[in-house]
Amino acid sequence: MKPLCFSALLVMTAALAVVPSVRAEEVAESSSRGTIVIVHGAWGAGYEWKDVGRGLRAKGFDVYRPTLTGMGERSHLANPDIDLETHIMDVMNTILFESLDDVILIGHSYGGMVITGVADRLPDRIKKLVYFDAFLPENGESADVAISGRERPATEDFVKPMWNVTPGPPPHAVPQPAKTLRQPLTLTQQDAVAKIPTIYILTVDPGATPEEDAFFRFYERARARGWKLIEMEANHVPQVTRVPEIVQLLAQEAGLASSPAMTSLSIYLLLDGNCAQAMRFYRDCLGGQLTMTTVGESPMKAFFPESMHGRVVNAKLTSPAITRFGAPRTCCGDGWWRRWAARRRE
Secondary structure (H helix, E strand, O other), rough: HHHHHHHHHHHHHHHHHHHHHHHHHHHHHHOOEEEEEOOOOOOOOOOHEEEEEEHHHHEEEEEEEEOOOHHHHHHHHHOOOHHHHHHHHHHHHHHHHHHOEEEEEEOOOOHHHHHHHHHOOHHHHHHEEEEEEEOOOOOOHHHHHHOOOOOOOOOOEOOOOOOOOOOOOOOOOOOOEEEEHHOOOOOOOOHHHHHOEEEEEEEEEEOOOOOOOOHHHHHHHHOOOOEEEEEEEEEOOOHOOOOHHHHHHHHHHHOOOOOOOOEEEEEEOOOOOOHHHHHHHHHHHHOEEEEEEEHHHHHHHHHHHHHHHHOOOEEEOOOOHHHHHHOOOEOOOOOOHHHHHHHHHH
């Protein structure tokens, strides 16, 4: 039995040694868990989503927060001719010039107008759409018509924020070019867009009902289209007031789009000891489902005494988080035990 224990110890030690090395090598070389592009709302800019972006990057996502022309740090470019189409092109060019594919595209508030146009122009680049308390326009609607049913009079070049803005150092809200709210949206590829998985997240002020929310009409449009719906108690800017919850929610929804089949990590073992404990540790860190197979449940059963049938021979962790480490891999190789058993019979 000593050779058996010694071989088992070697296998267990190799498994423990391989897992960290695979992880370290693959983190640098593999793709991320996914690519997220976040489009801010009216009067705002990408800076509003900085903390959320930082949290999502920590979870392994590539995150882009383009600021629309004339807004935020690009307010020096503001002029009356900036319209909705300009903002759509801002995001389209981010995707095209950064060579982004399989994008999880998120639009907040007015950003819903923008991502609707972007998805219509580049449906093959979009993996998932997330409307975050956002406008959900129909073809031919402007932002003004979508939210109020009325056209905005063409008497102003800029629209001031709906709340009082105390002058001070940046960052702060800036006036929105009026044409971005007046210009109707033209959609031509909605059959292709309809195939993109989409969710709508409605934030409802504490103490209010969903029906009282200004964006409830868009929530109902999403329901009519059969989209996944999520309600959360928060004000209209949870990217500022509820950062940890928003990071967790978006990471979860983005992770569901990462891969149709979750990537898995398998370690072939021979004992219940440290290897099994290590896999439980990885499960606790990465989440997902851990399954373990005993000797008695495996083809190895015939090669070992009954006293060993209860020991773990294989542990497999299936988790979206492991996608960042590359394709599924088996640390010790599927056939190691057959080769080992053959040597034992010689």
